[in-house]
Amino acid sequence: MKKFQVILILATTAVFGVLAQAAGADQVKAIVGATVVDLYGDEPIEDAVVLIEGEKIIAIGGAATVDVPSTAEVINADGTWLIPGLMNMHVHLGLVLPGKLEAELANETEGELVLRMAASAREILQAGVTTIRMPGDQRHGDLALKKAIAKGQAVGPRIFSAGEALSISGGHGGRGRKQTYDGPYELIKAARKEISAGATWIKIAISGGIATDGGEIAEALMTPGEIEAVIDASHRFGAKVAAHSGSSAATTIAVQAGIDSIEHGYFLDREVLKLMKKNGTWLVPTILVSQPALQPFFEEIGSPPWYLKRRDSVAKHHWRALEMAIEEGVNIALGTDQLPSAPTDGTTATAREAQYYVEAGMTPQQALRAATIEPARMLGADDKIGSLETGKYADIVALAEDPIKDAKALDNILLVMKGGKVYRNHLGKQE
Numbered sequence: 001m002k003k004f005q006v007i008l009i010l011a012t013t014a015v016f017g018v019l020a021q022a023a024g025a026d027q028v029k030a031i032v033g034a035t036v037v038d039l040y041g042d043e044p045i046e047d048a049v050v051l052i053e054g055e056k057i058i059a060i061g062g063a064a065t066v067d068v069p070s071t072a073e074v075i076n077a078d079g080t081w082l083i084p085g086l087m088n089m090h091v092h093l094g095l096v097l098p099g100k101l102e103a104e105l106a107n108e109t110e111g112e113l114v115l116r117m118a119a120s121a122r123e124i125l126q127a128g129v130t131t132i133r134m135p136g137d138q139r140h141g142d143l144a145l146k147k148a149i150a151k152g153q154a155v156g157p158r159i160f161s162a163g164e165a166l167s168i169s170g171g172h173g174g175r176g177r178k179q180t181y182d183g184p185y186e187l188i189k190a191a192r193k194e195i196s197a198g199a200t201w202i203k204i205a206i207s208g209g210i211a212t213d214g215g216e217i218a219e220a221l222m223t224p225g226e227i228e229a230v231i232d233a234s235h236r237f238g239a240k241v242a243a244h245s246g247s248s249a250a251t252t253i254a255v256q257a258g259i260d261s262i263e264h265g266y267f268l269d270r271e272v273l274k275l276m277k278k279n280g281t282w283l284v285p286t287i288l289v290s291q292p293a294l295q296p297f298f299e300e301i302g303s304p305p306w307y308l309k310r311r312d313s314v315a316k317h318h319w320r321a322l323e324m325a326i327e328e329g330v331n332i333a334l335g336t337d338q339l340p341s342a343p344t345d346g347t348t349a350t351a352r353e354a355q356y357y358v359e360a361g362m363t364p365q366q367a368l369r370a371a372t373i374e375p376a377r378m379l380g381a382d383d384k385i386g387s388l389e390t391g392k393y394a395d396i397v398a399l400a401e402d403p404i405k406d407a408k409a410l411d412n413i414l415l416v417m418k419g420g421k422v423y424r425n426h427l428g429k430q431e
């Protein structure tokens with residue numbers, strides 16, 4: 001093909017791209033007839049009208065108070081319940097777990113990795129998840145995908161990412177060929193490099209973990225000096241810090257040093273949970289990883305015996321830690337450590353995680369908050385996402401049943417809208 005033809009095609013595409021976007025932005029959409037669920041226990045809005053212009057909600061209220069413009073595209077959601085798009089705060093799109101998967105993906109190229117991530121990102125939207133946080137992924141495929149989604153070149157949720165996780169030699173994620181960092185200076189330098197590559201979070205592994213045989217899960221493996229240095233250096237650039245931790249001792253050091261979120265918390269005791277509550281530290285439980293609902297998944301991927309043993313060793317403590325965290329009123333943001341859309345116990349990993357929170361002591365409404373507005377608060381993005389309000393992004397999910405009555409309602413997702421665009425529409429198809 002001659003050079004000018006290529007340029008012409010590119011130019012034409014660019015123009016149509018802009019026109020298409022402009023047309024989409026001009027037409028107001030109106031979701032009508034649904035009940036808007038209240039996240040805080042106030043009365044829901046029945047027979048609601050949600051007006052959307054471009055990517056944002058421009059009005060929301062009862063049919064008697066919000067007029068639907070005659071030119072609006074009307075989406076009839078009669079008999080459904082509207083909630084904000086779900087948010088999952090612990091997602092590794094490039095996840096490789098020990099077992100068959102590891103062997104299959106041993107020679108995965110960067111191109112293959114990013115395409116695998118992109119395929120998962122598309123599925124995630126189908127599960128009603130419109131925002132994810134990626135606490136450590138591979139080879140910056142996460143940052144590439146985030147940019148591509150923001151530009152409209154790929155389809156997927158909003159992404160907040162930590163780039164690559166920082167591990168110490170011999171620790172969680174720090175064995176084999178993986179790059180490791182030891183001492184405050186190496187960790188500071190690594191954190192700054194992730195931030196300059198586009199990470200808005202930094203992920204550190206401060207105790208052992210289930211998925212790698214690096215050190216004990218309940219031990220504080222990273223030194224206080226290392227933890228304090230990396231948190232300080234990251235905060236100076238406005239990046240938040242998440243710590244993989246199964247250990248009360250490691251978590252205590254990190255919380256005192258101002259860590260933003262603790263991931264998993266397998267062996268957390270009441271004392272450290274009280275400290276987290278006092279300091280406003282977030283817990284992302286990923287309870288799914290140690291509980292029975294995932295057993296078939298681990299069998300299917302051929303997890304080796306040592307892995308299953310490590311998983312079993314935390315199950316009871318992990319559950320108790322979650323119960324105590326709920327009792328103490330610790331800030332909790334939902335995260336699965338599984339693909340958010342992964343089939344789990346007859347539903348998705350995200351819905352099952354929320355339902356486990358209810359089994360551990362939350363009300364369905366609290367669990368819904370842990371999957372929407374609470375993650376938005378943790379991300380510092382609650383002025384833009386996390387609830388259905390005028391001026392916020394139109395990230396909206398319609399359910400067939402009332403999630404305040406029963407968290408099982410999250411199993412039946414009829415409509416998914418992200419930034420005013422519909423990605424799933426099964427309205428009118430329900431029984």
Ligand SMILES: [Zn+2]
Binds near residue numbers: 090092135337
């Ligand atoms: Zn993880």
